[in-house]
Amino acid sequence: MTSTVHNGFAGAQMPVMRLRLPIDAFVATLLATVALASVLPARGLGAEVLEYATGIAIAFLFFLYGARLAPQAALQGLAQWRLHLTVLGVTFVVFPALGVLTGLLPNAVLPEGLKAGVLFLCLLPSTVQSSIAFTSIARGHVAAAVCSASASNLLGMVVTPLLVAALMPEASGSGGLSFDALRGIALQLFLPFAAGQALRPWIGGLVTRNKALLGRMDRLSILLVVYAAFSEGVREGIWHQLSPAQLAVLALLCCALLAVALGISLMLSRGLGLAREDDIVLVFCGSKKSLASGLPMASVLFASSQVGLVVLPLMLFHQIQLIVCAWLARRYAQGGEAQPLAAPAAG
DSSP states (O other): OOOEEEOTTTOOEEEGGGGGSSSOHHHHHHHHHHHHHHHSOOOHHHHHHHHHHHHHHHHHHHHHHHHHOOGGGGGTTTTOHHHHHHHHHIIIIIHHHHHHHHTTSOTTTSOHHHHHHHHHHHHSOOOSHHHHHHHHHTTOOHHHHHHHHHHHHHHHHHHHHHHHHHHOHHHHTOSSSOHHHHHHHIIIIIHHHHHHHHHHHHHHHHHHHTHHHHHHHHHHHHHHHHHHHHHHHHHTTGGGSOOHHHHHHHHHHHHHHHHHHHHHHHHHHHHHTOOHHHHHHHHHHHHOOOHHHHHHHHHHHSOHHHHHHHHHHHHHHHHHHHHHHHHHHHHHTTSSOOOOOOOOOOO
8 A cells, every 4th residue: 555644733744654563663773772772872062062952842843733723624624523522531540540550560560760751652742654544544534633633632732731641740849830841841841832833834845845854844843852861861870771571561561551441432432323434534534653752752751860761752652653553444344435544725
């Protein structure tokens, strides 16, 4: 399959055939960045410069998100309100509950740093690009997927920091929503995103014409965040805190979280009597977690010494969800006709 899917969030095109790869190319690059930081972490003046550069990169990343996201995308398909509320319920209620239950595991099985990472993973919004792409491949209701995934990311800008403050006050160092925490979120996340949205009528065309170049800049920004996080982690002895057995447990736990989320999504779909096309939307939008939003959010919400461990479960879960959902999408695609996928209109 070599057709192309438009991404309603990033404004980029996603070749379906890439989803057949056993390892996502970007995840492989992330792992290479982790390896580089483990061998050559930033230190001294380099670490200070990297800290400022990372802050700028995060702001730029969310500015691009705002510039790319057409407000109409979150309004499409609102007639299926039961579907959208269910997707948001799985994303921001079911997943957080699963994350809290994970915290009951003994520290000998999963250390506190990884427990915090798993809980943070569970508090994140859904992906947009891959959720829409998988829905299209599976021949689901693409317009509804655009609406659900976009709404999840817009709400995640507010809901995820609130959930972190409520459920992870010690890990986030916020003790609740402190002034410093609010200022960091506003300066590095909200304001750049709002600026991108405000300037979209003037720069939307430029962003669309240069989506490939800006997509690479997106990835470079995220790689910079990862390098900074794991450089700090190496200086704090991150790899001395983990054993191979604990990493194996983490991988199994990520698989279990995805399996439970998929199972609950299917049960809710059957209970609500959703049509097959909407069932597909719930499965793919409800079970996914956003790496693109999660990595920069972690850098803002957590102390730099914690970020490496916190984002490790997210990076692992991201790869697992791509592999499993690619297989599921192909299974769904064996029946029914694909709906044409139209990119959201520019604002």
